[in-house]
Amino acid sequence: MRVGLLTEGGYPYVSGEARLWCDRLVRGLGQHEFDIYALSRSERQEAQGWVELPSQVARVRTAPLWTVDDEALCAAGPRGGRGRRARRRFAECFGELADVVCRGDRDEVADRFSNALYGLAELARDEGGLVGALRSESAVRALESACRAPGALRAAHAARVPDLLAAVGLMERALRPLSLDWYESDGLGAVDLCHATSGGPAALPGLLAKHFAGVPLLVTEYGVQLRAHYLATDDRDLGAPARALLASFHGLLAAEVYRAATVVTPGNTHARRWQERCGADRAKLRTVHPGMEDGRFAEIGEGGYDDFAADPDTLLWVGRVEPAKDLISLLHAFAEIRDEVPAARLRIVGAPAEGPEDRAYLAHCRALAAQLFPDEAAGAHAVGDNPVSFEEIGGPDVPALADAYASAGVVVLSSVVEGFPISLVEAMFCGRATVSTDVGAVVEVIGGTGLVVPPRNPRALAEACTALLRDPERCARLGAAARARALELFTVEQNIAAFRSIYLEIVSHCPVRRDAVDEAGEPVPFAHPAEAYVPGRWAVAVGPAAGVEPGAAECGVGVGVPSWAVPDEAPAPGGVAERDQLKGAAV
Incomplete structure (x- = not known):
């Protein structure tokens, strides 16, 4: 199968987190093909280059989370020259996002957050990116209005201009993947499975690949990203209002990642408890301990x-x-x-x-x-x-x-x-x-x-x-x-064996929405499991007794699998072209 491996500040960079684990996973699953989509955290990390990649890595695409100096990246988005309709769409979607962030109750606003998030993603796809818009004065004003609205968090009411600017800037960094051009039919839209090696921004491309192309998402967390964010905000020079807004935003993003993921694999029970408290469905959780070289x-x-x-x-x-x-x-x-x-x-x-x-x-x-x-x-x-x-x-x-x-x-x-x-x-x-x-x-x-x-x-x-x-x-x-x-x-062996089983289980229970072709455009026989071509729902019984509506278009392990008769809609070209470096390119 073809796997999109999603990382943030990690593999394939030499100084990346979880570098050894990812490298062992890719090398241990040599029967699969891997496309790596990596978000870098610093200029120094990019300058240090990559580790030596095995032959099963077919493609590497990277994008920075640490800078907005790239003129092409900053210029993208529905700003002054993008038209009134695009600006209105952005104002509606970001205003909704800001409102739910300021309210902070995940149980009450989860659907509104996901609608706003995917609305921004569709706008980025259609209009060419949102970096400029997410850092604009209109975004700051929208967040300020949400902070002053009835029902907002008490800490948000006290937000001043420095707090709003800090919150908007850090939220834009986390949402940077919305502006990337990774979701076209020859990118993440063509993989069989997205595997995010952490939550947060690394999992966001997987959310969009599922939203645009129906690609199943596996999320692995050996250190809970939301917990890491809470600890990191204490080290930053941020005021209490900005910390409260960012905590609410990252909590909502984590809840959406866990909701949309087909399977979530915590590395230990401690991480699993965090995920459950953040809204992860217990039926989706599979503990997979880290593999270490013995x-x-x-x-x-x-x-x-x-x-x-x-x-x-x-x-x-x-x-x-x-x-x-x-x-x-x-x-x-x-x-x-x-x-x-x-x-x-x-x-x-x-x-x-x-x-x-x-x-x-x-x-x-x-x-x-x-x-x-x-x-x-x-x-x-x-x-x-x-x-x-x-x-x-x-x-x-x-x-x-x-x-x-x-x-x-x-x-x-x-x-x-x-x-x-x-x-x-x-x-x-x-x-x-x-x-x-x-x-x-x-x-x-x-x-x-x-x-x-x-x-x-x-x-x-x-x-x-x-x-x-x-x-x-x-x-x-x-x-x-x-x-x-x-x-x-x-051991490494038990870790690889666990993911080999999970990969096959996820793909065998998910519908195939595209034909597999080779470089010449010819069909590739047996590229998808035979079960994928069996019409109807065959995984488990569906209906009110199973807790699944008869027409629900869900795809997951242990959940009724719907028909995939609805054809794909290829995402419109757009976004900002990041570096697309094929295997063997100079670093």
């Missing part, structure tokens, strides 16, 4: 503790040094551990600090370690000379992560915020016992193979670590159980 840890895991544990009294922390990891609590806990286990050591192994905040936090942790262990010169880099060491991955003491795990008796995680705990899975592959705080997907990942304590509780953390350091046999038993669990749930 081969580099195989020798250590199979050898157990006897062959590789250089020091069973060593505690190991691995991750990115940042405030959310709460190394302050870990250092205070280690001070109590040293009172009970004088031979204990703590290795803090992290990636190089990137931003000024992370560097400042690392410096603060070093200073605290020196204060807690003044007579032992804590904070030095040499392993074995001091009870606490700060090391970087790839340095002389940690040439590879496997070497760090091999030296540890217990692996500890002290986070107060965590999504999917990668370091814990790596420790499990290595057969190491773990002590973790109860955040994010930690309990789901480790099951009963490690100890879990409340976050921000140094004493509880110290007691759990001390209990394991004093009982090596228990550590060995927990480590063996952890490795068995990780090999069963978190």
